[in-house]
Amino acid sequence: MSQLFSPVSFGPLTLPNRIVIPPMCQYSAEDGRASDWHAMHLGNLAQSGAGLLILEATAVEPRGHISWADLGLWDDATEAALAQVLGSVRRWSSMPLGIQLAHAGRKASSARPWDGSKQIAADDAHGWPVVAPSPRPFRAGDPAPDTLDEEGIAAIVQAFADSPVRADRLGLDLIEIHAAHGYLLHQFLSPLSNQRTDGYGGSLPNRLRLLMEVFDAVRAVVSERMAVGVRICASDWVDGGWDLAQSETLALILEARGCHYLHVSSAGLDERQKINIAPNYQVPFAQAIKAKVRMPVIAVGLITEPDQAESILRHNQADAVAVARGMLYDPRWAWHAAAALGDSVVPSPQYLRCEPRDVRHLFTAR
Template identity: 55%
Template sequence: MNSSNLFSEKNIGPFQLKNRIVIPPMCQYSAANGQATDWHLMHYGNLALSGAGMLIVEATAVCPEGRISYADLGLWDKNTAQALRKVVDFMRLHSSMPLAVQIAHAGRKASTDLSWKSDDYLPADSANGWQTVAPSAIAQSTGGTVPHELTNAEIKIIVEQFAEASARAIAIGFDMVELHAAHGYLMHEFLSPITNKRTDEYGGSLENRMRFPLEVVDAVRAVLPANTAFGVRISATDWIDRGWDLSQSIVFAKELDKRGCGYIHVSGGGLDGGLQKLPPLQSGYQLSFAEALKKEVVMPVIGVGLITDPFEAEKAIAEEKADFIAVGRGMLYDPRWAWHAAAALGGQVVAPAQYLRSSPHPYKDLFV
């Protein structure tokens, strides 16, 4: 009998996850004009067999200028939607795990080169660059162009783009969407007083700084059918003095809770790499934020923070620091991380019929 907390079932919205392991969004920088390629078929086909409870596809832009790099996925028209549908259909051939996709706009952190090349920001007048946008015309301390300050009319357009991309995501077969309000991208830029210096209704007070992200949430919720769910990923802190912090995150999370948010995915940092002061990076270093938010909201909480040891993930769930644990880079390194965790913890994991014979002799009950 399974006694592992990590391998117990729990729902997000109407979807029952077989365990508490979530594969978070991890950009692949391998799209062509926003369209998924064969790399995505191989990459996500592999992860779909991982045994995790849920898979969230990488940041997918609501418009071309909302991409992080020129090789990011998009969901802004029928061509990008059709290309990504092939990936969803491919995963569905042999996996029934709930699938989500992260809907995003990179804001001033857009127009970059590929991460494994230089990770540099590309000038607006370069072949693969473009003019970035943000709540305020403030460049990052680490580079990038001075972004165009969005007008109120342009903000409304982006809100609609989030809604349209989310509707496309559900139409092509995703179960859920995750709205990206973390890591210094556009929604986070509006939340943080470091990047939002506006003096209109979208800036200044916490209520005003939350206005754009909550307008996005309301617009997305309005177009999603009742049999689905949406989540929001946040940075609980900027790790910058007088920036966005946990107390503000709690207020924001409560507003999301009121709006029927299906889950909150709690990360940290990313607003400005030159200004942030990170603590020592160690396993679970951001779990305290998830734990604090879990005490304040009804919706499930996904915790993150360099967690690669199954026993540490088990402990986090047992101690109610989070409802789910996101395993990102660890899953790239070992796409069967969930299998190995189940073996170590005495849990069970879903595996394709073709692989059932592969369970090691001591773990004959490993696979469902």
């Protein structure tokens, strides 16, 4: 058996293989409510043969949307809509399902990518005032975000504590706290965006404080069957910003607090970032952090080929690999990977007859 198709455990949750479909925003929700698009999209990915499907960045409060069309989980209406979608997905797939809980902070109130992604004015029908640790906008020329005071920070922590209760009721298997890609929790971590002088800014322990409060709040409310992990950025790719050394410290602290896994990405906080994008360009970050901790680490970023993914695992650079856009392009990526590596997958019985003649080992019946 290949490493890619061997099981791995994230705390209480065991995955049948090490292929993770990471969160990918669909910009297709209605007032935070999941739509028919989500039923189709997630239903398709749930037939992929991957080991884990993590739902897109899901806002814990209305201000936390990246765009007006992003998914949310903050009230009975958003919970009910997601319950309907997940009911359809679960009927036909037993794939483990997680959800990424997020707050966009100063990167909120943005247009959908195909509409340009620019920030929308607060007085526009699709805009609203955004919040951040400090009054520094993400893009030059954007209005300064509102600075969160301690009461506002406490409300954010409470929102992050409320959403997992709903996720638990929905039967989801995993919570991923989004502390990456320049969104609110990452904004508090990085000295480029956090210029506070109170207990939430300045020193590294102070900049970690909000994420620690959120993590502890989430762990306190979810049932023991649920895995809880964190997605982090290992580097801002800007001098003087968040970097690998700070990420390694964060990883050790999170592990000591009971974190079940880390999902290691990079960038997204500062327009000045300079990245040499190539296959595996973020894998060294995952490898460095994996060397410091015992909990599983997910690598992500231009991992597109089965032998590439297998090599990452065999060289102990990560414990699992995230295949994002590659999975959108080829929703049967895991099937094709199993065929290439001499492994097998368990498809839904409706698909058993499509097994290729020259790969008769590929499908295993349930």
